[in-house]
Amino acid sequence: MSTDALVALDVGGTSIRGELLRPARDAGEVVDLEVLERVLADTPRGGAEPDGDAILDEIERVCKALLDSATSHRVSVGAVGVAVPGVVDTAAGAVHLAGNLGWRDVPVAAELSARLGVPVRVHHDVACAGLAERTLGAGRGVRDLLAVFIGTGIAATLTVAGMPVTGGHHAGELGHVPVREPGLPCPCGQTGCLEVYASARAIGRAYAAATGRDDVTSRDVVAALGTDPAADAVWDDALDALAHALLGAITLLGTERIVLGGGLSLAGDALVAPLRERLLARARVAVVPDIVTAGLGPRAGVVGAALATLG
Incomplete structure (x- = not known):
């Protein structure tokens, strides 16, 4: 995917960590990710049980804050990547079950893409962490x-x-x-x-x-x-x-x-x-x-x- 920059989020049961990143490549491989902007937010809780709708709204807010910051950094954002826990179908962009987020069979990628106007991909959080450590960690x-x-x-x-x-x-x-x-x-x-x-x-x-x-x-x-x-x-x-x-x-x-x-x-x-x-x-x-x-x-x-x- 060709892009000047992208927004990436790690969504957990207690916090949402988001960053605006500019990739650096060598021979086509990503060798570094420059951090242009960061946002850290609390994951909304709906009393004893997680509020899935409120969490989706908060993810949207964090994404929009990072997308808005792209203008001041003079970069264009080509995509948003979101790492979440649970049973994730990356190809379909859906989260079949994420108990800590109150989601069951939620088309997260399609929903966020419609709200943000940017392509969104959803990934499993541990798979993402492992990929990061073996690639850049x-x-x-x-x-x-x-x-x-x-x-x-x-x-x-x-x-x-x-x-x-x-x-x-x-x-x-x-x-x-x-x-x-x-x-x-x-x-x-x-x-x-x-x-x-x-x-x-x-x-x-x-x-x-x-x-x-x-x-x-x-x-x-x-x-x-x-x-x-x-x-x-x-x-x-x-x-x-x-x-x-x-x-x-x-x-x-x-x-x-x-x-x-x-x-x-x-x-x-x-x-x-x-x-x-x-x-x-x-x-x-x-x-x-x-x-x-x-x-x-x-x-x-x-x-x-x-x-x-x-x-």
């Missing part, structure tokens, strides 16, 4: 890559021999790999899934149960490490579960590098160092790869939405 130049994004849930993207592995709808659902038997029930219907032990939400809930407090999150756990035995125990249990799942993945895939992204990756070495220790202690067949945190941080979804749209 911490996975750049790595042929066999496992990028794991740990936030409210856990998902991964796979690159094998330099090619992304899609495998249909289910590839990358690391959060639903069973790691305990018998295990805690998961909303997916299975028991013992990684996500119910090692996601940021699960860690916060486990710490709340251990302390009797209801106002804590995974960030509180990380902040209390080394000073609160309850936090240490919750963290250790989560990392044990994560190491179990990752050992299976790297043994199967021969992964060269693991990139850890999502909100939990902000724990940095408090996450990476003990995770590496666990893998080194357990691995007998697999070679433990490099483990690094995401190079693009919270921008990975926006950058990936841009790259996927430029495609």
Whole structure:
């Protein structure tokens, strides 16, 4: 797609991050994305349940603010790329299910394009984040890559021999790999899934149960490490579960590098160092790869939405 600039958004259950970007190319490949303008907005909530219509309206507002700014930067916008969670049909431009956004069978691309007067493409947020990390982030130049994004849930993207592995709808659902038997029930219907032990939400809930407090999150756990035995125990249990799942993945895939992204990756070495220790202690067949945190941080979804749209 030929364009001077484009608008890219990463839409989550709590925030909407948007950027006006100008791509730089070398031999036809995108090698950089210059940020011309940024907008960060809260995702509207409709009481206990998400308000899908209000969220669509807010996405429109953010897009229009970025489109309006293009004039002052003297660029033309040829497209808008939107990364969203859930079950996404990129070819059809539809979101079949996004529980955190209150959407079911919503033709998001067509609706936004009609409102904005610009072509819109919709993509899956984790697929976008993985694309961004392997193209411009911490996975750049790595042929066999496992990028794991740990936030409210856990998902991964796979690159094998330099090619992304899609495998249909289910590839990358690391959060639903069973790691305990018998295990805690998961909303997916299975028991013992990684996500119910090692996601940021699960860690916060486990710490709340251990302390009797209801106002804590995974960030509180990380902040209390080394000073609160309850936090240490919750963290250790989560990392044990994560190491179990990752050992299976790297043994199967021969992964060269693991990139850890999502909100939990902000724990940095408090996450990476003990995770590496666990893998080194357990691995007998697999070679433990490099483990690094995401190079693009919270921008990975926006950058990936841009790259996927430029495609």
